[in-house]
Amino acid sequence: MLICDYIVKSIDGDYAHLRRTDLPEEELKLVARALLPFDITEGCRLHYEMIRLYSGDPMRIQHFCKVHSYAKLIAEMEQKDLDGYTDRSVAAFKAALSVAKTVAADANADEQAVAKAYTNLEAAANGLVKAEKPGTGNSGKGSTSANVGNAYGAAGVVSASQSVAANAYVVSDTTVNFTLKRGSAYCFKMTVVNGNAMTPSFTVGNGDVLKTQFVAKIGNDYYYRVYAIGTPGQSTGVYTTLPGQNAVKHCTVTIA
Numbered sequence: 632m633l634i635c636d637y638i639v640k641s642i643d644g645d646y647a648h649l650r651r652t653d654l655p656e657e658e659l660k661l662v663a664r665a666l667l668p669f670d671i672t673e674g675c676r677l678h679y680e681m682i683r684l685y686s687g688d689p690m691r692i693q694h695f696c697k698v699h700s701y702a703k704l705i706a707e708m709e710q711k712d713l714d715g716y717t718d719r720s721v722a723a724f725k726a727a728l729s730v731a732k733t734v735a736a737d738a739n740a741d742e743q744a745v746a747k748a749y750t751n752l753e754a755a756a757n758g759l760v761k762a763e764k765p766g767t768g769n770s771g772k773g774s775t776s777a778n779v780g781n782a783y784g785a786a787g788v789v790s791a792s793q794s795v796a797a798n799a800y801v802v803s804d805t806t807v808n809f810t811l812k813r814g815s816a817y818c819f820k821m822t823v824v825n826g827n828a829m830t831p832s833f834t835v836g837n838g839d840v841l842k843t844q845f846v847a848k849i850g851n852d853y854y855y856r857v858y859a860i861g862t863p864g865q866s867t868g869v870y871t872t873l874p875g876q877n878a879v880k881h882c883t884v885t886i887a
Contacts, residue, residue, distance in 0.1 A: 636745060637677045647671060668703055676701045676735070676745070701735055701749060708756060719850055720760040726847040726854060727755035730818050733856075737816060744817045751820075799826025801871040803881040810887040811841075811859040817884070821871055823851045829873050837867040841884060861886040 637649035640659055647667060648659040667677065678701060708728050713721045727748075734748040804820040811817055823829050830848075833855040835841040840861035846854035857869070866885035870878040 635679050637679060639671050639673050639675050639677065642671070642673055649677065652676070670703055672702075678746070678749070701731075701745070704749060704752070705731055705735060708752060711756065713759070715762055717760045717762045720755075720758055722847075722849045723852070724755040724759055726849055727752045730846065730854070730856075734816070734818075744811070744815055748818065751818075799829050799873055799876075800824050801831050801873060801879060801881075803869075803871070805869075805882055808883040808885070810885045811857070812887045813859045813861065813863060816856050816858050818846060818854055818856045819869065819881075821853045821855065821881075823853070823873070826873060827851060831871040831873050834870040834872065834878065835867050835884075836870070837861070837865070840865045840867040840886060841869075857884065859884075859886050863887055 635654075636652045637660065638652060639647050640650050641648045642664070645664050647662055647664055649662055650659055651657055664671070671677065705728070708724075708731075711724075713724065716724075731748045731752040734745055800823075802822045802824055804822075805817075819833070821831055821833065823831060831853060833843055833845070833853070835843060835857065840859075842858040842860050844856045844858070846856050848854070861867070863886050866883050868880045868883050870880050872878040
């Protein structure tokens, strides 16, 4: 299965010239506009998936191609009617939409960061929960914190302190090492388990490699963004620390 992103470099009548984002040195791909989203414009980003469907007979391998416009997805999500959904699911959706819009506006965002942002946005949209009507017992409201400063952490650290709870720990949505292109950004979701009143400190080992930023708090989920500011080849660990506990490493990020 081939999955990649393209940038529409130019449009010439019924055809569009596309450049693959992860292989910019390749020749432009000439594609009929009839095969692409109708609302594409020069400079927009397209997501491409080529899936091989195997029926058991090697002579009958079928291919299914899906192409969609990120700009169209964001536009559709911005028009979504959020009335009647729980506060928590709406807050999660708005946070995912905000991250996707930030990534879409970043011309240097790498394919991994883009794919993750839009996958999370679609998941948040599918995860919207209808609120129960008054009098049914559960209002469906969740706790959502204000953006605590929303500022860069000094020396790569976003700090916070809350009361200590026994057996609390943090689960990261990213636990594998990966590379991040210099100038790009990546968003982590850190979930606090068994520690409703606790806020984790989000830290990187070397603040000259990654700069950190708090994004949002939704229930027990904390969103933090890192920016690749180091030189290619440098790497650093990503850590969280709960009050009264030792730092826990979740992954290593290498600058590409």
